Amino acid sequence: MLDLSKIQLIAQSYSPQELFAALVWQRQFNRFNGEQVITDLASRTDLWASFLFTKPIFAPDENGLSFSGVIDTLLAMANYRPMSETSIIxxxxxxxxxxxILTQNEDTKVSQLLDLGKKWQADSVEVTDGTNEEYAFGLQRRLKTRLEGGLLGENVQQDSDAVIITY
Structure with missing residues (x-):
């Protein structure tokens, strides 16, 4: 059930980035410690423009893995119920x-974010700039154009190149 007054308060009080930060903060699995990740990102806001926490997104998705991730997310959200710490359920x-993580394509920023991936003991860390061979040519061009033009907005005089780092 949705509590509209609570949703209104949350929507007025928090940005989408803060909401995703809260989702990361809650998660701990394998070697992933969401609280540590958010603490590090909060202390280094100069390194990133935004971040998104979700199931993996596969561009060449022949097996429907991206859609399967969406289904997993929808099911988990449908079945979530707040439970007390003492509950066995x-x-x-x-x-x-x-x-x-979206960041400017600057060697120092990218290398420091890669170092954070090591600190967080991420299973893999990848940098995507829109030229990856796995993407169809049209998608490559659109991604690169969106990354280059979208990071600082269209009204900025200085061109900015961007990359996405995946952990």
Missing amino acids: HFVAYPADTLY
Whole structure:
């Protein structure tokens, strides 16, 4: 059930980035410690423009893995119920397991974010700039154009190149 007054308060009080930060903060699995990730990101806001925490997104998705991740997320959200700490019943938390960070394509920023991936003991860390061969040519061009033009907005005089780092 949705509590509209609570939703209104949350919507007026928090940005989408803060809401995703709260989702990351809640998650702990394998070696992933969401509280540590958010603490590090909060202390280094100069390194990133935004981040998104979700199930993996696969561009060449022949097996429907991206759609399967969406289904997993929808099911977890449908079945979530707040439970006390002492309850023996625990519902599935938000099932995200992939962190996407948008940053400027500057060697120092990218290398420091890669170092954070090592600190967080991420299973893999990848940098995507829109030229990855896995993407169809049209998608490559659109992604690169969106990353280059979208990071600082269209009204900015200085061109800015961007990359997405995936953990």
